[in-house]
Amino acid sequence: MKISINQAPQYEGEEVTIGCWLLQKRGSGKIQFLQLRDGTGFMQAVAVKAADEDLFAAAKGLNQETSMYVTGTIKADERSSFGYEMEVSGIEVIHEAEGYPITPKNHGPEFLMDNRHLWLRSRKQHAVMNIRNQIIRSTYNFFFENGYKKIDPPILTSSSPEGTTELFHTKYFEEDAFLSQSGQLYAEAAAMAHGKVFSFGPTFRAEKSKTRRHLIEFWMIEPEMAFYNHEDSLKVQEEYVEYLVTDVLEHCRLDLEALGRDTSVLEKIQAPFPRITYTDAIELLKEKGFDDIEWGEDFGAPHETEIANHFDLPVFIVNYPKEIKSFYMEENPEDPRTVLCADLIAPEGYGEVIGGSQRIHDYDTLKQKIVDNGLDLAAYEWYLDLRKYGSVPHSGFGLGLERTVAWLSGVQHVRETAPFPRLLNRLYP
Ligand code: 4AD
Numbered sequence: 001m002k003i004s005i006n007q008a009p010q011y012e013g014e015e016v017t018i019g020c021w022l023l024q025k026r027g028s029g030k031i032q033f034l035q036l037r038d039g040t041g042f043m044q045a046v047a048v049k050a051a052d053e054d055l056f057a058a059a060k061g062l063n064q065e066t067s068m069y070v071t072g073t074i075k076a077d078e079r080s081s082f083g084y085e086m087e088v089s090g091i092e093v094i095h096e097a098e099g100y101p102i103t104p105k106n107h108g109p110e111f112l113m114d115n116r117h118l119w120l121r122s123r124k125q126h127a128v129m130n131i132r133n134q135i136i137r138s139t140y141n142f143f144f145e146n147g148y149k150k151i152d153p154p155i156l157t158s159s160s161p162e163g164t165t166e167l168f169h170t171k172y173f174e175e176d177a178f179l180s181q182s183g184q185l186y187a188e189a190a191a192m193a194h195g196k197v198f199s200f201g202p203t204f205r206a207e208k209s210k211t212r213r214h215l216i217e218f219w220m221i222e223p224e225m226a227f228y229n230h231e232d233s234l235k236v237q238e239e240y241v242e243y244l245v246t247d248v249l250e251h252c253r254l255d256l257e258a259l260g261r262d263t264s265v266l267e268k269i270q271a272p273f274p275r276i277t278y279t280d281a282i283e284l285l286k287e288k289g290f291d292d293i294e295w296g297e298d299f300g301a302p303h304e305t306e307i308a309n310h311f312d313l314p315v316f317i318v319n320y321p322k323e324i325k326s327f328y329m330e331e332n333p334e335d336p337r338t339v340l341c342a343d344l345i346a347p348e349g350y351g352e353v354i355g356g357s358q359r360i361h362d363y364d365t366l367k368q369k370i371v372d373n374g375l376d377l378a379a380y381e382w383y384l385d386l387r388k389y390g391s392v393p394h395s396g397f398g399l400g401l402e403r404t405v406a407w408l409s410g411v412q413h414v415r416e417t418a419p420f421p422r423l424l425n426r427l428y429p
């Protein structure tokens with residue numbers, strides 16, 4: 001019977017065959033332990049010399065990453081977190097790997113990134129991708145369960161919602177085009193047709209940032225809701241994030257364990273999340289001894305980390321100054337220097353995972369903002385149309401997938417959270 005490793009618990013006591021690779025091996029003169037992986041999981045197989053000398057010799061001679069069919073009996077094994085192991089009765093090598101470059105010793109990040117196509121096979125990288133997959137699945141579940149429709153915005157665009165300095169230019173036949181920075185403007189149009197929508201796709205920022213939080217290409221989940229004010233949107237954000245955390249804790253136990261993630265910090269995450277205004281956050285930073293920031297300036301990573309540490313939970317920083325936020329954000333009636341927006345800052349130094357706001361729905365105000373921001377009115381005519389024909393208050397936000405994966409997995413750098421990350425100076429592999 002051919003099975004996969006994740007099916008092993010159903011076959012306790014039975015002889016089965018698994019198509020797999022050799023992750024690692026260790027052993028003594030009498031017993032050989034093989035760490036098998038098949039994509040669905042990881043399991044230890046054991047060959048004992050006294051039981052079968054030829055088989056023992058074959059197991060001992062296997063190279064790392066050799067592909068094979070391994071046959072044996074599934075046994076319960078309390079010592080492993082997986083709970084099962086295999087007593088080997090046969091090994092059929094498919095392809096013998098030789099000189100696999102990633103050995104159990106430590107390698108530097110550049111070497112590992114050059115070998116990303118192989119590094120993906122490691123226990124930890126496999127765990128990170130599993131967590132990424134869980135977040136993707138939970139995202140669809142959350143929004144579909146709550147009555148949202150998925151709308152796919154274009155990737156080749158003529159607009160620049162998040163400022164013109166970080167655009168990837170390309171030719172669109174005779175015209176100029178940009179790779180999408182955000183699907184938001186299109187999601188807004190879709191919300192006027194469908195009420196509650198979300199987009200989930202790749203976005204691009206030609207940002208010359210080389211930090212542990214920045215990718216050039218990343219995936220963003222962007223919900224947009226007609227008739228929702230900023231407060232309503234914050235509620236969706238905290239419910240969504242709580243939902244993601246709960247699902248990852250429930251379904252990715254072995255992965256979190258393989259990553260050595262301290263889950264106690266995740267277990268206490270429950271909506272509602274604390275909130276602090278930008279203005280109060282500036283005060284807080286000053287009290288904590290930061291004298292390198294003044295009202296009106298944007299926060300850097302150390303500021304965000306300090307604020308998040310203060311709360312030790314995901315925290316919304318609300319109502320930033322207009323000048324440092326995007327043109328489409330609605331003015332805050334209680335403090336017109338600021339806008340109705342929030343960034344959600346993850347704890348433990350993972351930084352901003354969500355940016356969101358209520359959108360300007362008055363035609364004249366929005367038109368003026370487009371002009372003031374030096375944007376080409378002709379390119380935004382369609383966007384302004386949304387304020388011409390039955391305009392309504394609406395709000396939305398964008399959650400960065402890779403930053404969320406980094407945070408929940410506990411990995412230090414977003415380069416480990418995309419299968420093939422695009423980074424400053426890295427387009428290979
Ligand atoms: O704050 P941002 O730029 O917001 C928007 O793009 C809005 N249009 C979203 C909306 O309201 N629909 O980006 C949103 C999120 C950030 O909070 C962050 O998680 C992620 O996208 N992000 C990045 N992730 C990785 N690398 C980068 N260079 C990122 N830039 C933004």
Ligand code: MG
Nearest residue numbers: 343352354355
């Ligand atoms: Mg932002």
